Amino acid sequence: MPKSLQIYRNKTGHLATKIPNDHDGLKEIELFVAKCFPWSQPDGFISLRDKKGREIAFVERLDEFGDEQTRRLIEEELQERLFLPRIEKIDALDDQIDLFRWKVKTDAGARIFYTRRREIPRELSKGGVIIKDIAGDRYYIPEPENLDSRSRELLWMYLD
């Protein structure tokens, strides 16, 4: 199935594919893409699901899809779903007793966000940490040890 699966973007901007319906015709189903291991195995293990969450296709490697446009669309979609600003520099990290206030530069631009004091950052097995702010937005520091010294100095009590 994955090999022959053809995906396109439909009029309403969703990924979609056509499958046979009950009457020998084709019907369009909209597809939603999910990564099974967004942090531990970011490449591969991709599940395509319909609106109701039923799995339409599953691959362990993206190149299992034979169609090139399909692969491209899936990658595009994943990039959007899993958009994750990478913190490149920390301008300030203020201890506000119950919250930390972060003023950072990310690859998507400057940002101010807050984390709970008791929220422990999540260390990934492949390296780097994910920081979740009070609204639930996530930020990624791929290599905390390679940040500039000022950023590391600010991070020291938050991370090691």
Added chain:
Amino acid sequence: MKGKPNLLQGLFGQPDDLPAELKNWIERELGQPVRIFAFCDLSEQFRFHQGFLVATDDHLIIADATGQNGHFRFVPRTFPLKDIEQLELIEGLTLHRLNVVGRDDLGLLAAVFFTRRQRRAIGNLMFVVNQRCKRLRENHVDDHEFDTMDDPTRAYVDSIVQAIREAKGLTLLQDRSIFRRLLRYLKPHKKSVIVGFTFSILLTLLGLLPPYITRLWIDDVLAPAETGALTNPSFWGWLIIGVLVFIWGTTQLLEFFRLRIMSIVGEKISTRLRDELYQHLQRLSLSFYNQRSSGNIISRLISDTDRLWDFVTFGIIEFVISVITIIGVATALFFQDATLAMFVVLPLPVMGYMFYRFSQRIHGMYLRIWRKWSAMTSLLSDVISGIRVVRAFAQETFEVRRFHKRNVDVRTAAFDFHRFWTAFYPRVTLLMHLSRFIVWAYGAPRVLQHILSGGQEGMPLGVFIAFNSYMWMFWGPVQNIGNMTRTFNRATSSASRVFEILDTAPAIVSKRHAPKLDPLQGHIVFDNVTFSYDGVRNVLKGVSFEVFPGEMIGLVGPSGSGKTTIINLICRFYDVSDGAIYIDGHDIRDIDLGVYRKQIGIVLQEPYLFRGTIAENIAYGNHGATLHEIVEAARAANAHEFICGLPDAYDSMVGERGIMLSGGERQRISIARAILHKPRLLILDEATSSVDTETEKKIQEALQRLVSGRTTFAIAHRLSTLSHASRLLVMEDGRLVEQGTHAELLEKEDGVYAKLHRIQAELQSMIAV
């Protein structure tokens, strides 16, 4: 949010309102007011940027900013709502997308991007616009439908700020007024505070005297006595000793009174704060509790009030004393020898800064250790609780290794901590010694000069010794002031969390002189009731039904269909968003709530037993019940027999750390509670879902006794439980889809109830096989 005009700007660097030019443009070009708007903080290229999504009665406007360095120009794109099929939200990890889907063949008209922070605001807008589009489509336009809506700016700001409010407490007060308000709590204790304060100042001044007296002793008694210039040295000697003893005694006495007075004032203040908070918490509606975790509320009541008492009674005074001491000592020094005083005073700011840095850093260290420590303890409690699984999967070695790793992490962090503070104090002491060295290097030759010159020039010995004593009096206050920023921050933070609760107005209050429905007949009417918990998603949509006194109503439907919400509304835990509920012919919002609720009995799925004896739990809500009544109620609830089988019978302690009761037993106690309560209106929320069949039978019997003659609402998943109901209301997706008796509903072949019944019957037979 009028108190803080730039709240969002200050917190997130995000605009607090629609830019005036954009708003004017919309109102001028479209001739309609802005009804609702939201901020879009991501661009199509997934970069942080500024954009607005705005809705008027008939248009949707997307305005992206162009330009930079704060000089934005907004380029609006306008979409008539009649061209829009719907707005569609697609959630991602951080990035969310809102598609503007056009009607018929128009396809995707536009898309905007934003982060989770904006989700609530965008969700509100989406809900409003989708409803409006639907009405436009159905040619069912109500010109006044937006009239009840919140002020768009306020709704927008509130939606963004809520996450911070939960964590930190956001009063509208500025830091300084928080502080002033805190001081107001001292007012009733004015006398004690003034006494405590005066004593503190006296103490400080008295503390300055001994070195000065020592100096007098050396320079004005000893030295003249040696040269024979003093006629009565022993008299003067004893006088000085006497004065010193007097000072020491007075100091201790004052200290004793000061501590005692201020601790008592502190306790009184924290008691008052806790009482005020608790009283207020009991008045707040359930929606307040839904927005906050119970842990959060408890910590405000306990640790925040505690922090505040410490600050008000000791923090402030200590700060004042420190300042007075420093000024006093400095003055004393300058009077005796200005040059030397300079040498001693100059390093003080450096020292203060060192202590400040130290206190910042040491708290970072604490946080780090805490993090490691909590990683270890959470693993511990996890594994101990799941020890059977560990054994079953033979993971002992794995767990030992995992624990060891975290244990080592704790040790490493602790090492850092010890390394830090052990290195810090010697460094400070070294600085102190440096000061002392300067005093000696400068002073000692002068003392010698004084002696050699026979008192003509140089520094008298007494001054030198007084200097040495005074110098040591600096360090404590300097350290205090260095730590002060933190103490102040902690206190304002706690105060704002406490005041935030005190400033929250209860959403649900009885009107004054509201009619008291006593006794309640139990006639209930839902008239086109629509309800939403969050102001966005309607969980009940136009529900209407009528219940007559004494009827037993079964509420049926899949989870999330709105059954529990109906019950919440009947209890008036919340007020309807639209429509009305009538109790015995009165609007529920007009009747006396206390009298009404006293006549409602609830049996919940997870019965809650308070800490106390079984008897106390049965009598909860009827504190005057006699023992006879308690036993009768327990008997009616089929609970009497098992209770008497317990070693302590009705006096058994239950609740946290009490005896273990099974779910069915606790359920029967809570039924006994409801029976004793003699409710006029009874609510059974999944009362029998978590017990075995045998127990269920016993509970059913008990419930039968309870139900008879009372208006009853029962929710149950197991449809068989509702076989006695006079009528069933079938809910689906917030709507009332069917109603009738069990038999009537089964007759509808395609009916929702008939389908549910078939599925359950099949399941039952499968289990039977």
